[in-house]
Amino acid sequence: MSLAWISKLTLAAGLVALPVTGWAQSVNISYLTHWSPETVALLEAAAKDFSKQNPDVAVTVRAVPFGDLLTTLRSQGGSSDGPTIGGIYDLWLPELAKDKLVAPAPDAVASEVKSAWPAGVVSAASVGGTLYGIPNEIDVYALNYNKELFKAAGIAAPPKTWAEFKDVAAKLTDKDKGQQGFGMINSWAAGVVHPFASLLVSNGGNLVKDGKPALDSPQAGETFALYEDLIKSGASVPAMATADANTTGPFLDNFVSGKTGMIIMANWWESALKTGMGDKFANVATAPIPVGPSGDKPHSISYSWMTVVNAKAGEAEQKAAWQFLGWLNSPKSGKNGASAMSDILMSMGILPSRSSDIEAHKDKLGSEFLSGYVSVLADARPFPVVLGGQEFSESLQQTLEALQYGQVSAKDAQANAQADATSILERAAK
Template sequence: MRIRKGIPALIAALGLMATGAACGGGDGSGGGGGNVQLTLLSHYASDPAKSGLDKMIAQWNKENPDIQVKSEVVKFDDLLTTLTVRQTGGRGADIVSAYGLWGGQLEKANVVAKVPDEIAQKIKASYSPAALGAVTTGDTLLGYPTEFNTYALFYNKKILAAAGVSKPPATWAELEDVAKKVVKRDANGNVQVEGLSLIQDGDNKSAHPFLSLLDSAGGTFLGKDGSPQFNNDAGKSALQVEADLAAAKATNPSISPTKQFRSGGVAMAIQAGWWLGSLKTQMKDKYSDVGVAPIPGPTAGSKGSLAYGFFMGVNQRSKHSDEAWKFLSWLNEHQTEGGVTEMGKWLADQGLIPPRAADAATYQKTLTDANFKPIYAAAEYAMPEPNQAGAYEAKTALHNAIMTVLANGKSPDEALAQAAKAVKPQ
């Protein structure tokens, strides 16, 4: 799912939540006749996600009359607020669905419970390394990986071909060369076709493309203790690529790829896999112009990506944690007649990568759209987005520093030093 605008900075609320940990318990309660009523809070407020989850919950409720599950949904932009406010008031849902980036904050505030050892072992043995990394804080697994996305290089075949480029760039030097070849400006110098987009809609903004390039150079974002790891040769060289493109006016941070790519105003963009479903709907017949390739690294054969995910876990204060884990195990493990899990099918039907390795392998064999292949393949090498406490603030600091390079011409060395100083391990 697309990470949209407006994830609120709720550190103060999370602090309140930690201090209010003694207030009440989860709002799951025993129903009539001794039945257990569980609540599941998620952001699946619209179809097809909502109807698919509702269908699975209805099946469980029919087969398990003694453990009934009620779905509660809010818009994604309201999810973190709802999680924190309800928890502070002692009304937290028994089962929570959350963005992996929040994991460290939610763990620190005692929202998510420890995954039972037996279930944790099954999860660790069944899911891809990138999916696990996106929902693991330190050594703590937060729950079952659910939504999962990796980044890749999207390009317009028609625009590249018109500039004499027959294949997507495979190194940073080629990436810069192609971006400079395809850019078009009007008589006043205004960009009509951007070479490579380096800013995204939503809270990820410029950070995710940069982190994908950083990964391709063998770098990493944060250490296990939350300390900055990007202010080094790998980080400086990755940001220098972006600085060179900005200086050559082959990229323009004011241009939105999600709005301009589909109309031919952007030649290349570093974007998450969920975008394919949107492009198919928006571009219709012109979708055949879309190509997807690995994000190139500094040398031939090197490549990088960023993986981010969501998870479902149990509220530490749920009165029915055993029943909640029983339901979650069923939700994520029961299989369809097609040999994949129902959860995997639900995600794949939305154009997302199933995080369970066996599901992804099955779907890879039947992919009819070649554009999905680099996105699936990136799950094997992508840098998981860090999610320890303070990661959200660190990402914001990195974004602010990157924008000083793209918009104001600041040197990569100065910008990354500035960002590193702003990162406060917690």
């Protein structure tokens, strides 16, 4: 057979195969996340498994830094060519739903979620009773401390009250070694606001009560004063607290290098600690948030993440996206009765929220680091999910950072925070 004939036959075979191949991958959906490359690789592997069972659906994964996630969703989510699926923080949901950027979950998905997830997590993924996303992770704050530094300072146990907390922070502070007792965070809204809110709820207060800001309460006043005391005493050094766009930076470096004795952080940073500390990760322990003078018992702040579907995507893409998400979060997709999503989350030390996933990962959730978080989950208060919540959070971040750097007193910080929150939430509710 001549070369010309071989070429013609190859071309003909290609043309015949083309429509079949095109049909086999007829729906392309994309998944936008802020995860690291290692975690993205796990999600891509799961997507490949899904495509093996569903050859007509191809899933591509795209990652952006956390700081750019909301902007990317807002700027690209309004188009049918934007990401089909997005991983979002529950605080963003009310506004994304109001702007009709996210699609309500189909009835079958909604009933599955309502039966398989705890009611509190389902409500954080809903607006006005309509479910918009499939919840996946839940994050809760607790006190992390360095056991080696505690031992060196002669401290036997983590602080249970604010009085003990201030005392321990002072004992752990050693200016000559560049060591601070308690590490605050700045330049990152959640990193600033969530630890403050955890101390506030552990003092019997709230950020928002009945839809209205409650930062003018005596409990909030005591929490602002606690921050002022920690800064003025030198137990917290704001210059050691900076975060960058990837939610890492000096605040993390100082904790992993043993220059910060205690910090309030969420469970998801387990993987960052392990990477940064290696074997020394064994020095990190978890304890409940110390109880303030007006508090009854330890509480902390929790928040959840979910995956939503682009309301502007085509009908076939939306259908394929819900099908993929349903599979990814079902007990059939992972190992030993866990969902593939929960396996991915657990690789980062993040708590899954589906009841069957918690059961399937019982052993790993019992680790010294994570069990401390699991134990405080029951008494955790969800971060208020309200219209204007992101702006409110960013505004409180500015006020707390001003307090950290000594630009305002605790009293003025409290007054500013309440006034700003009132105007922001009122405007957002209009």
